[in-house]
Structures are given as C-alpha cells and as structure tokens.
Amino acid sequence: MPLELVANVTLAGLLTGLVYGLMALGLSVIFGVVRVVNFAHGEMMTIAMYAAVVLFAAFRLDPFIALFPVAAAFFVFGYVLQAGLINPFITRPEHTQFMLVLAVAIIMVNGLLMAFGPDARNIPVDYALESFSIGPLLLDTVRVYAALAAVAIAGGLFLFFKFTATGRAIRACADNYLGAKVVGLDVKKYYALTFGLGAACVGAAGCLMVLLVDVTPLLGPGYTLLAFIIVIVGGLGSMPGALLGGVLIGISEALAGLFFSPSAKSMFSFALLILVLLFRPQGLLGKRH
Amino acid sequence: MKALIAATPKRALVLMLVLAVVLLTLPAFANAYILSVAVLILYFAYLGQAWNVMMGFCGQLSLGHSLYVGIGAYVSAALFVHFGIPPWLGIWASVLACMAAGAAIGVLAFRFGIGGVYFALLTIAFAEFTRIGFDHLDWVGGSGGFFLPVTQREFNDVLALRGSPAMFYYVMLALTAAAFAFCTWLLRTRIGYYWQAIREDPDAAQALGINTFRYKMLAVVVSAGMSAFAGVFFAFYYNNLFPEQIFSMSRSIEIILGPIIGGTGTLFGPILGAVVLTVLADGITELMAVFGWEIPGVKQVFYGTCMLVVIVFLPNGIWPTLARRLGLEHREEGHHNG
Numbered sequence: 001m002p003l004e005l006v007a008n009v010t011l012a013g014l015l016t017g018l019v020y021g022l023m024a025l026g027l028s029v030i031f032g033v034v035r036v037v038n039f040a041h042g043e044m045m046t047i048a049m050y051a052a053v054v055l056f057a058a059f060r061l062d063p064f065i066a067l068f069p070v071a072a073a074f075f076v077f078g079y080v081l082q083a084g085l086i087n088p089f090i091t092r093p094e095h096t097q098f099m100l101v102l103a104v105a106i107i108m109v110n111g112l113l114m115a116f117g118p119d120a121r122n123i124p125v126d127y128a129l130e131s132f133s134i135g136p137l138l139l140d141t142v143r144v145y146a147a148l149a150a151v152a153i154a155g156g157l158f159l160f161f162k163f164t165a166t167g168r169a170i171r172a173c174a175d176n177y178l179g180a181k182v183v184g185l186d187v188k189k190y191y192a193l194t195f196g197l198g199a200a201c202v203g204a205a206g207c208l209m210v211l212l213v214d215v216t217p218l219l220g221p222g223y224t225l226l227a228f229i230i231v232i233v234g235g236l237g238s239m240p241g242a243l244l245g246g247v248l249i250g251i252s253e254a255l256a257g258l259f260f261s262p263s264a265k266s267m268f269s270f271a272l273l274i275l276v277l278l279f280r281p282q283g284l285l286g287k288r289h
Numbered sequence: 290m291k292a293l294i295a296a297t298p299k300r301a302l303v304l305m306l307v308l309a310v311v312l313l314t315l316p317a318f319a320n321a322y323i324l325s326v327a328v329l330i331l332y333f334a335y336l337g338q339a340w341n342v343m344m345g346f347c348g349q350l351s352l353g354h355s356l357y358v359g360i361g362a363y364v365s366a367a368l369f370v371h372f373g374i375p376p377w378l379g380i381w382a383s384v385l386a387c388m389a390a391g392a393a394i395g396v397l398a399f400r401f402g403i404g405g406v407y408f409a410l411l412t413i414a415f416a417e418f419t420r421i422g423f424d425h426l427d428w429v430g431g432s433g434g435f436f437l438p439v440t441q442r443e444f445n446d447v448l449a450l451r452g453s454p455a456m457f458y459y460v461m462l463a464l465t466a467a468a469f470a471f472c473t474w475l476l477r478t479r480i481g482y483y484w485q486a487i488r489e490d491p492d493a494a495q496a497l498g499i500n501t502f503r504y505k506m507l508a509v510v511v512s513a514g515m516s517a518f519a520g521v522f523f524a525f526y527y528n529n530l531f532p533e534q535i536f537s538m539s540r541s542i543e544i545i546l547g548p549i550i551g552g553t554g555t556l557f558g559p560i561l562g563a564v565v566l567t568v569l570a571d572g573i574t575e576l577m578a579v580f581g582w583e584i585p586g587v588k589q590v591f592y593g594t595c596m597l598v599v600i601v602f603l604p605n606g607i608w609p610t611l612a613r614r615l616g617l618e619h620r621e622e623g624h625h626n627g
Contacts, residue, residue: 037406085601092604094405095350099549100600106542106593113586217586221538225417228410263424263432270418277411278401 001258004136009258010251011137015147017250019208021243022150023223024230025157026201032237033174033194036086036097040105041202042223046112048074048206049215056123063123064149067207071200078199083192090191105224112217120214128211146208151243153204157197158239170194174237222266229273235286244285248272301617312462316455324454328526330567331461332519337547337559338468339515344545345554346472346481347508348488350409353416355540357387357513359423361520362530366437367429369525376525377448383517390415391513395506404491413538420536429530437528450525457526464518465560473556475511484508488554539589546592550599552606561608566595 027041038044051070055061085104089097130141161167173180173190180187213219226249234245249269256265276283315327336358343349364386365379374382394415398408424432445452447460475481483504486494495501524530534540551562570588577587603610611617 095344095409096600096604098350098406098409099596102542103593103596103600106596107590110586110589110593114584114590118585225410225413225538229414232407232410261425264421267418267421270414270421273414274397274411274418277403277407278397281401281403281407 006255006258007136008138009254011139012143013251013254014247015139015143015250016212016254017247018147018150018243019205019212019246020226020230020250021246022154022208023202023205024227024234024246025154025239025242026198026205027227028198028231028234028237028239028242029157029201030195030198031231033170034082034086034090034191036090036195037094037101037228038195038198039098039101039224040108041227042225043105043108043112043220044074044077044199044202045206045209045223045227046215046217046220047108048203049210049219050112050116050121050217051203052207052210053121053123053215056125062125063207063211064145067149067204070207071203074203075196075200077196079192079196081199082195083188086195087188087191090188105220109217109220112220116217118216118218120216122214123210125211142211146211149208150205153201154239154243157201160197161239166190166193226266226269229269232283233272233276235283238283238285238287241283241285245283248284298617300615304617316458321454324458326567326571328454328458328461329571330563331458331465332522333544333547333563333567334560335461335465335468336516336519336544337551337563338465338472338556339512339519340544341548341553341559342472342475342515343508343512345548345558346476346488347484347505348491349505349508350405351412351509351512351541352409352538352545353412353414353541354512354516354544355536355538356390356412356416356419357516358520358523358540358544359416359419359530359532359536360390361387361517362524362535363423363429363435363520364517365521366435366524366530370435370437371428375448376450376521380518380521383521384514387513387517387520388510391509392506395509399502399505413541416536416538416541420532423532423536432532435530437524439528450522457522461522464522468515469556469560471515476556480504480507543592546596548606550595550606552608555606555608557612558606558608561611562606565607566592569595 023041023045027038030036030038030041048070051073052063052066055066055070056063081104086097086100089100125142127141131138132141133139161171169180169185170190170193172183173185173187173194177187180190209215230245230249231242232245233248234241234243249272252268252272253265256262256268316324319327336354339357340351340354343351361380361383364383365376368374368379368382369376394412397403398411403411423429429435440451442451445456447456450457450460476485483494483499486497486499487501487504491501520535523535547562547566548559549562550565551560552558570591573588573591577583599606
C-alpha cells in the first residue's frame, strides 16, 4: 500500500475526527456538569444535519453560515429540554434518566424518518469537490474548513468556561452540586444553560458533518454511540479529551476502512472502547474519581 | 407452594385461572393472525422476563440483550444447518454460549468496577461488536442472512421445532409460563433477596457480607441463558436470521420496553407490558393499513411516546398501579418495585 495513500487517509480521518470531537464535546459538557447521559445526542446531531439540508434547499444558505442559527435554535431546544423534562428527574436513579432520554431519542429518529423518509440527503455546495495539496498530501477543502470551524468553536467554549463568570458558575455546579446550592447558585438554571451549550455544540457539529457525509435518519443511534465512545476514550468531563478522542476515532475509522472494509470500521471503535473501559476507565485525559 | 397460594388474594387466583384457560384454548378459536400476535406477545413477555432478572431483580441495566438472542439463535441454527443437530440438543449449546458471553461481559465489567451507565454502554458495545462480526462471518451467511430449510410436514415435531403455528404457540406459552414460575421461585430464594439487596444499595449489600460480584455475575448468566431459549425459538419460528435485525440496538430496546412499561422488577410487569405494546403497535399497523398510509417510523414514534409517558407519569410501570387498583397485590410483594 503506498505510503501517500495511508497518509492522506489518516489526515482525512484526523480532520473528520475534529468534527466528531466537537459533537462529543457537547456530550462531554452535558455529562460533566449535569451528570445526565444524553442518549439522544446522535439523534440531535442528525436533526442538525437535516436542519442544514433544509436551510440550504430553502435559502441556499451555506452550512458554515447555517451553523449560527442552527446552533442558536439548538441552544434554546437544549435549555427547554433540560428545564422542562430532565430537571425533575435529576435526583432519580441513573437508569430512569437514561431511559427518559432514550425515549426522546427514539421519537427523534423516527420523527425524522416520518418527515424525511429513509433516503440519504446531502448538501451540494459548489466547493464540495475542491481540494488543495501540500507536497504529496491532498486535502479536501470542505474537510479542512469543517475541522477548523470545529476547533474554533471548541476553543471558544473552552475560553467561555475558563474565563466568564457564568462559565465558572457552571464549573462550580459540576464540581459540587450541594456546595453550589449553598452559595446561592440556581443550579437547575445552570444545568439548563449547560444542556443548551452542549446542544449548541452538537447543532454546529451537525452542520459541519453534513458537508462530509450524506445524512439519513438512521445515523442517529450510531452517532450517539460514537459520541459516547469518544467521550469515554478521551475522558469524561475533559474538554481536550473529547477532541483527542474524536481525532483517535476518526483516524481509526479511516484506517479500518482502508485496510479492512468500511463496514467494519465501527468494530474498531467498539474494540477501542472496550479496551479503554478495561484498562483506563477514566479515559485517556480523564481524572480518576 | 401452599403458602404462595394462601398469600395471594382470591380475586387474583380466579383471574389467573381464567387467564390460564383462555391461553390454553386460544388456538382452538383464534385465527392465524391472532395466533401470530399471541406468539409475538409471549415472545416479548418471555424476553422481558429474562431481561428483568438482570435489571429488575439485580439492578444491572443491559441495553444489549439482542446479543444473547442473536447468539442463541445463530448457534442452534448453525448446528442444525451444518451438522444436522436438532434444536432440542442444539439449544443447550446455545444456552452455554450465551452464558459464556454473559459471563465474559460480567467478568470484564464487574471486576473492573464498571457500573451503571458505563455498564449499559458496555453491553451495547458488545452487541454492536458482535453484530458487525456476524455481518462478516460467511459461515453463517454474513450480512446476506442465514436461512433454515423449511419442509412441508404432516405432523408436529416439538423436539425438532417443526410444525404448525399452534405448536409454536404452545412452545412459547410453555416457555413463558416456565420463565414466570422460575422467576417467582428465584425471587423467594436467598439469591433473589441478595439480588434485591444489591439493586437497592450495592455498597450496603457488600457491607452485609454479600459477595456482590458473584451474585451480579449470576444474574447476568441466568438472564443470558434464559434469553438463549428465545433466540432458538426465533430461529426456528422465522427460519431466517439477519445480523442487522437480530443483533440490532432497536431490538434490544424492544426487549426492554415491555418490562419498563409493565413495571421493572415485578413478575407480571414484563407480561403486561408485552401485551400492551404488541397489541397497540399491531393496532397502529392495522389502522395505517386501513387508511393506506405507508409512513415508516410511526410505530416507533408511538413506542417512544408510550415510554416517555410511562416514565414521566408512572415511573414504576403500569402493573404496580393496576394491581393496587384491582386489589390484586400480593401480600408479601408490595415492595418489589424499586
């Protein structure tokens, strides 16, 4: 196998992986703070992908611009979902919350199926087939832009959590639920805010992802699992971990597709998950509790 | 047994007797369609009961139960097709294979302290991993499917699992009844009480000297072994197996919906849940056929909505509430739902 091909595939996997990373970042933020496993994450991702498709079909809106209204709408959606449905379940057993979100996920996938049918859709932007080369390496323009956008958004979120008062308050809620309540933080409001931010991440990631792959409603559960794998591999609650996990999974998927068959690629991701759960359950960059 | 009957309200005993008579005589007056729905209900009731052993009794959430159904189905089917081994023998290989798979997952998870949601994800990971593996396993047809030869027969042969729909109905009825009796008995043994202790508070159970590792393992292995029977039944009832279908995550979710809606941890919950879901889902399918609608996903949206409504409004499932209303509650069993 020519080395250049392997290098090109690896690079493409890395760039896709950064978009995966942004998706997983949303999940990581939600789990890290609210401690609710958002089992509808991939389904939200597919909804965002369809939103980008619809916006493009209706207004010729480029996904890189559609990203902003979609992310904003997802923020509101996430806020309402947490405030309205999940907050009353915060003190309930883990599996009850889990199944609550699972029910929402089932409705989402099949709602999309009812609305759009099972056929794959994509967005035919004019620069879809453009690429540029660095030496022997060939890079798809969309992939590079999508990866850069993903990194920029992730960086923005990181700065928000690090330096703003709201970001600090959210981190306080994550570190110590009771303590945050004692000092007078409205924890449930911050939970809703966090869920909104996580949803906005996945909304943006969906707009970027639809540039790289065709979307069908049934992608949802697969993306949910992928997001969980990435977050667990990278380390729950670690923001750089989500990006690192995304890149690792992106590369492993790309190489598995090259050396074996594309249909076997998620097998490698699952194998990676099982290995990490067994030997480093806190994830690569996670802290041990 | 006597004590069990004495502790059950009269009304419940009468209802159970009526139910038993109806179930036993059903093939005599039901048409082919009703019978096929009844088989489906019993199938999901049985699987729900099996899943309930792990989650309802012992508190270990499995979201990958299609793994055991699939392995059970494939092992018996492969032994039958490739070596001519009849299902009554092959089923033991299926049970062993499922127990081994359950034990493998259990050892990995419980030895390494993977619990709660992580455990659930691990079960999904294993089921998906196996699904993709079987997709590429040409010995049993790969993703193209694995087909069992069907021959016209004059008589029913229960041991070979070949015969009329009525025979399959009675086989599934017997399995469901056996699972019900088995679970009733399990809950009253020392093991059952240990499981419930672990479900309520694993740390406290451990502190009381219960070997939680051993009993959690036992729950997984028992549940997996029970699921194998359903898998073998599936293989010989439908005569075709596709990894995409039998191992899929949506199949696992279908398995757990019944007990969740009926009442996790209760004995009647899985059965009631299977009845409610199957009848409603089939009703919707029929209704759509009447109106000539062909929209994919309607049934699942309905499933999801049911699940949502039950979780929000009846967090313990339908059965505990219904039983209280009807005055059927077991005098000893008032606290099974956690």
